[in-house]
Amino acid sequence: MADVNVTDTLKRPLRGLRISVTDRCNFRCTYCMPFDEYQWVERAEALSFAEIERLARLFVALGVGQIRLTGGEPLVRRSLPTLVAQLHAIEGLRNLSLTTNGALLAEQAGPLKAAGLDRINVSLDTLQPERFRKITQRGELQPVLEGLAAANAVGMGPIKVNAVIIRGFNDDELLDLVEFGRTHGFEMRLIEYMDVGNASGWTPDKTFSKREMLEIIHARYPVREVGRAAGSAPAVDYEFLDGKGQLGIIGSVTEPFCSSCTRARLTADGKLITCLFAETGVDLKSKMRKGASDEELQEIIRTVWIERGDRYSDLRWERLKSAAGYEPRAHKKIEMITLGG
Ligand SMILES: C[S@@+](CC[C@H](N)C(=O)[O-])C[C@H]1O[C@@H](n2cnc3c(N)ncnc32)[C@H](O)[C@@H]1O
Ligand code: SF4
Numbered sequence: 001m002a003d004v005n006v007t008d009t010l011k012r013p014l015r016g017l018r019i020s021v022t023d024r025c026n027f028r029c030t031y032c033m034p035f036d037e038y039q040w041v042e043r044a045e046a047l048s049f050a051e052i053e054r055l056a057r058l059f060v061a062l063g064v065g066q067i068r069l070t071g072g073e074p075l076v077r078r079s080l081p082t083l084v085a086q087l088h089a090i091e092g093l094r095n096l097s098l099t100t101n102g103a104l105l106a107e108q109a110g111p112l113k114a115a116g117l118d119r120i121n122v123s124l125d126t127l128q129p130e131r132f133r134k135i136t137q138r139g140e141l142q143p144v145l146e147g148l149a150a151a152n153a154v155g156m157g158p159i160k161v162n163a164v165i166i167r168g169f170n171d172d173e174l175l176d177l178v179e180f181g182r183t184h185g186f187e188m189r190l191i192e193y194m195d196v197g198n199a200s201g202w203t204p205d206k207t208f209s210k211r212e213m214l215e216i217i218h219a220r221y222p223v224r225e226v227g228r229a230a231g232s233a234p235a236v237d238y239e240f241l242d243g244k245g246q247l248g249i250i251g252s253v254t255e256p257f258c259s260s261c262t263r264a265r266l267t268a269d270g271k272l273i274t275c276l277f278a279e280t281g282v283d284l285k286s287k288m289r290k291g292a293s294d295e296e297l298q299e300i301i302r303t304v305w306i307e308r309g310d311r312y313s314d315l316r317w318e319r320l321k322s323a324a325g326y327e328p329r330a331h332k333k334i335e336m337i338t339l340g341g
Contacts, residue, residue, distance in 0.1 A: 004063035007320055008274075010307035015232065015262035016066045017059045019052060021080065023074040023268045027127075028137035031193055031200045032165055033337040038262030040336075045269045047285055049079075053086045053265060056093070058298045063144070064264070065094040070340045072268065075104040081115040085115060088116025090331060095119065099162065099341065103139055106145025107287075113154040121160040121189065122148055125181055126170050135169070136337075148186070160248070162189045165208040180238070181247060182221070188247040191237055192254060195328040195334035203330055204320055210251030214238070217247070230232050232260040253320070254314030264305065265340050272301060275310035276341075277333050 006014045010120060023041050028034055047055070047135040058069060067087060097119035098112065105122065112120075118185055124144055126132050151159055163170075163177050174190070181188035190213050195202040217223060223238035226246065234257060235248030251257075265273040270285025282304050288297060319326035 004061070004303050005038050005054075006062050006302055008305055009257065010309060010311065011258070012262050012308075014059070014063050014264060014305045015230075016068070016264070017064045018068045018070050018263060018265045019056065020071050020268045021052070021074045021083065022046065023072040023338045024076050025071060025101070025337055026076055026103055027073065029101075029140045030096070030135055031202070032164060032196070032341070033199055033335060034137065034201075036339070037200060038335070041242050041267075042268045046287070047049055047088055047266075047268065047270045048055040048257070049083045049268065049283065051288060052083060052266075052296075053090070054288070055270070055297070056087055057090055058294060058301060059264065060071065060090050060092045062298065062301060066097070067093060067095070068097045068099060070099045072337050074098055075100050075108055080108065083208050084112055084115035093288065095341045097121065099123065100147075101136070101139065102144035102147035104143075105109065106150040107145060108306070109147065109150040109154045109156060113151075113156055115335065117156070118155050118179050119152055119158075120159070122151070123162040123164075124177075125163045126146075126164075126173055126289050127176055128173070131173075147185070152184070157185065158320040159186045160189050161186045162191060164191045165213060165289075166193045167206050167208045169206075174213060175220055176303045178217055178221060178247060181243045185245060187245065189250060190247065191250045192252050194252045194313075195333075195340070197337075198332050199335055200328055204253075204326065207253045209254045210249045211254065212235075213249055223247070228257070228260070232257075232262045252313060253317065258311035258314040261310075264301075267334075267339055272304055272340050273334070274308045275312050276305065276315075276336075276339065277312035277331070278310065278339070279332055279334065281334070281339075 011148045041244040095118050099121040102122040189278055193207050222241040226237040226239050234250045237248045271281030272284050273281040
């Protein structure tokens with residue numbers, strides 16, 4: 001809805017929405033949610049598909065053109081293709097995508113595509129089965145590879161593959177991952193390890209920087225910078241000079257992109273969150289369940305956005321470069337698995 005322009009205090013328009021459809025996950029990635037137990041959202045507190053669709057419509061009416069479904073692991077939410085079909089039908093929504101760990105993708109790729117899913121990102125940090133078990137704590141590599149193949153087979157391309165690069169863990173696989181993308185026609189999304197939430201063992205030295213990644217990649221496969229898709233995507237895209245596709249690098253820590261962040265987030269229990277590093281959100285579900293009208297809900301969303309001034313990654317980078325340094329646990333951030341990565 002190009003004519004709608006709700007902007008925040010830093011003049012950033014509301015354009016994207018990430019919806020966490022569940023905070024549950026079949027993996028326990030050490031960099032995201034390493035704990036077996038956690039204070040999960042009660043089933044009754046999770047938004048129903050009808051509630052998600054209602055809120056999504058209101059966001060689209062306020063200017064959102066892109067919705068991404070995420071979690072937790074979105075594919076563990078039962079009947080997800082039904083929700084995809086409901087969201088796909090929203091007039092004005094230009095793009096509906098999904099981020100998944102891929103473990104259940106082989107069986108769901110077909111129904112998701114048929115329901116109208118436009119694009120998919122599959123997370124895959126290593127091509128080594130043993131390492132895969134170590135980082136996910138519960139996952140196996142082979143089903144994810146099968147999920148990728150299935151998504152390809154049903155025509156979900158271009159498929160993006162997210163890989164978090166952690167110094168001392170999988171930085172030695174950088175070129176293998178790039179080669180994997182080039183061979184199979186997947187667009188790699190190489191992500192700097194960041195301190196989302198407080199559950200991971202992030203320390204600044206574990207972040208393998210975008211600049212370091214680029215140097216290694218460019219020396220083996222020369223690339224040319226293309227820029228950020230739509231000017232606001234987290235990834236900076238690069239195309240291979242030999243014409244074999246492209247990749248993106250997300251420099252969340254060392255090249256923060258707060259100034260162009262146009263994304264809102266909705267948690268599985270209906271909280272509106274305006275930054276990946278937020279401490280709290282605004283509870284839309286309770287208002288909805290107490291009978292708020294569409295107009296009232298829309299006014300709440302609009303006001304939250306207009307008052308938004310978040311620029312956490314910018315500030316973190318300033319602190320990391322300063323003599324005082326940065327203490328990740330000084331700020332009680334919401335876990336990634338809750339707010340929808
Ligand atoms: C939180 S997950 C949710 C969707 C799905 N479960 C998955 O893993 O793709 C979304 C993305 O966040 C990334 N992620 C999680 N923790 C991260 C961290 N500490 N730093 C950077 N990326 C992270 C994951 O690798 C994944 O690509
Ligand atoms: S939500 Fe995604 S990144 Fe986090 S533990 Fe689950 S699979 Fe891993």
